[in-house]
Amino acid sequence: MEAIERVYREEFGRVVASLVKRFGDIDVAEDAAGEALLVALEKWPVDGVPPNPGAWLTTTAANKAIDRIRRESHRDDKHRAAVMVSDPTPHEPTGVVEDDRLRLIFTCCHPALAPEARVALTLRLLGGLTVAEIAAAFLVPETTMAQRITRAKAKIKGANIPFRVPDADDLTGRLGPVLAVLYLVFNEGYLSSSGDEPVREELTGEAIRLARIVHALLPDEPEVTGLLALMLLVEARREARVAGGELVTLGEQDRGAWDRALIAEGHALVRECLARNRPGHYQLMAAINAVHTDAPSTADTDWSQIVTLYDHLLAVAPSSFVRLNRAVAVAELDGPEVALAEVDRLDMTTYHAWHATRADLLRRLGRSADSRAAYDAAIAATDNSAEIAYLTRRRDQLAG
């Protein structure tokens, strides 16, 4: 049963995308894919999993869709006509690899859709997550999530949002929202914004799987390569990042527990980006993580390289978050006093990591009372149980 659901989830995006292409209707595709699962759950345990489960599911789902269209055509010829229209605009070859899943991800992440709807649609239609799972991941009631998805699908239909890979001229701009969605899914999994589960593997895994698909389909887009590398290098440290329900910071992690295969893959992708020399936001973050995962310890880390990479990052994507992370590297290079001055210039009082960074720098400067107050503020600003456990321990270890 579990094996069937795993295969189904892996194949879901491909099945739905190919049916959307064929029938021009997302609801028809989604319902038919759901019906195909029911058939699989009934037949596979008896007959065994077919040699090409994806093709089997697509064929079964397509037959279900045709049945439905036939049924409805008796009732409503107009609806039948609407459903049968498939990709009415002939697509001009752009030199970009065509794949139905790639078309679907651009539809789901269309700029005319609300950002929160893009994430939900991508996880539903490409990731095969249920509405209940998506609602749980983003901590909203299931009815709210169902409405959000329904509304987005209605807009795709009503506004004729195309099922198409953007033309080469628009591709880079349109790729931005796609990568943003994947990164958001990854981050929500990597550092769950609240709840008892500090890391949600299903979300980081899903984001990586989707990023791999986009990378396989668009291997020459350096930011796609960069995003995949970034995810792999962060994911490689997942096991070492939480111990006994407590967050373990980079400096204290057992580097022997890092996933060497993911690191090797991530490093190879970063080298590919360097060779291409068209740096961008995700590539620079990947490069920073490559430097970290290259070092046997904090002391052996090339901090000046990291500060330089943060400077490049600030040039392409200036933000307080980048400045805060840069300050952490500056502390290693120029000492905690210089870093603290930089941190104190940032207006991020509602962000737990700002307080946590200050707390650590103040601790290193021997300012225990100030540090304690900063730890308290950091604890108050996060709901992540592993972070609270870590911050509480550090606070309680302060001298005096």
Place this chain on the structure above:
Amino acid sequence: MTQYMISVWHDPADEERMEAMTPEQMQQVFEDVDAFNAKLTEAGKWVFGGGLETKESTTCVDARGGDAVVTDGPYSEAKEYLGGFWVLELADMDEALRVAAEASKACAGKVEVRPFQAE
């Protein structure tokens, strides 16, 4: 193909900006919009379009109760009001967003894209 309404919306800040325009600047906007319209007509995308008189020229009519009740002024008391619109026949939302960006540049205003219901 889908028909879209691309409408131009004004608010008090726009009004100020438009009033401060020199005749040369106004002339430039007219020329840009004319060129944009000509291009759409030539491409067979034009259905209908035009600029509207000021909101002070608006009249409301409500005949739901049988007799028509006529009132001076717009239906909505919002500060934003419709300044004009195009109805265009376009391939899909991607084209609609591209054309809307051109429309916004041509008329020097903020525009809204809304699809017509399928027949």
